[in-house]
Amino acid sequence: MALPFISLAQDWHVGAFVGITNYSGDLVKQKVDLKYTRPALGLLVRRDINRYLSIRGAFTWGIVTGADSTSSDKALLARNLSFKSNVFEGSLIAELNFLDIEEKNFTPYVFLGVGGFGFDPFAKDLSGNKVRLRPLGTEGQGLPEYPGRQPYDLFSFSFPFGAGVKAILNDHWTLGFEIGLRPTLTDYLDDVSTNYVDQNTLLAYRGQKSVDMAYRGDEVSGKLIPGIYPRDGEVRGSAKYKDWYSFSGVTITYRLGGSSGWGRQKAMRCPVFR
Template sequence: MKKVKFNLFLFSLLLSSLSLLALVDVKAQQFEFGGGLGVATYSGDIVRRLDKGNLGAQGTLFGRRNFDNVWSLRLGLSYGRLSATDSINPIDAMAEFRDAYFKGNLFEVSAVMEYHFLDYLHPQSAHRFSPYGFFGLGFSYFNGSGAFGFDPSNPDRGGYSLATPVIPFGIGVKYKLNNNWGLALEMGFRATFSDLIDRIDSQARFSRNDDGQVDPLEQIRFTYYGNPSDRDWYYFLGLTVSYSITTVKCYAY
């Protein structure tokens, strides 16, 4: 029940961000619309660190409102292809025995605030680029399939899906091509509230003999199937292009 209430709370914050776009005085804003392509990857019980061998396709569409030369609100809809397998580079003996894999499609909606470190938006600025950071809230839905190689009869084999709140944050750099068009290179981190994107949790699974019995030695050895203290993460790296629609005179402080 607490988890449901927390998810509803985060969803209400996203709706509030959407409402903010409509309520703030349009006459004093600049809008941007755009999209981009890149790569996605994950870390969890199968892959503990960023690994270029597990990259998948990533894409995004977004709308942005620049409140001034420093702060912006961005609403985004993103897609990522995530996958990993124990068989390529098992992290330990448990992973080698487990021989698990997963793959699937992830969809995310998010609202983030961006902070620009240089005043590159001002028409008279000496800078055509600016590094920036962002932080916000989001919600993701993952639909995938997975299996554990050591036990073909395991009921966990096959398709599955899950939804989880996420905390998106990261860094990037923007470059203004002209008054309307801009480019951005961004690295984004997503902290999830789930340990099941890779379909591996801390519950032990054991292969059984012909009598359906678990070897006592195996039961002792493989009690900890996954890490119960870690949540799964995923990451986006991409290049975006945006088009600006200015509805006000030049910004001035």
């Protein structure tokens, strides 16, 4: 009986990701608005469990953004909200290859995993100053009049899934392309989720800046009927669906230790039973 080739079947790769980020939430009308495509970069480590299954750990940065001002919906134009945020994601993902990549030199694949990410939405005021939105409590978070609304966490979880294709360039390098979606557990990636709160209450507790950033319809009076701050309880966003983001792009990985473990294994394999 031959010894198992466990070490040979578990190859390691290190590499990078270069691509784009997109966002889906309360500040875009459609699921993905390509006007708000922004860059993404990442580093990754992949371990081949066998020729069909790999486990990947990655750290990825991207930018998510959206604005009512580019919408064709008059209600969103009148609301006039906007946001931008960096997203820093750490993830652990399983890749399932459809083909034996060592024999075909390429394979389509699907992937599924879990990630944790940090974010911090901000917008620019009329003077062009960057304003962090979470401390303003624009939907009454943390106010005694709204006990059910607590400040949202700036860390949440996502569940990456998607598909791609990768090809072996030589004994060391593998090139891939993938599209990956990230449903999340937060509805505040864009600082918008539920209803407006009373303007005077918000002013008393959080100040004029909070009022100014909670509703910005009065800034578009040259285009529409001058906006009036909505009444307490009027719809600001929708809590029915959580926010999503996506990372799509190219991966390039370098295999450590020379030729693949599966390639070596096939060359060295001997039968277990005669």
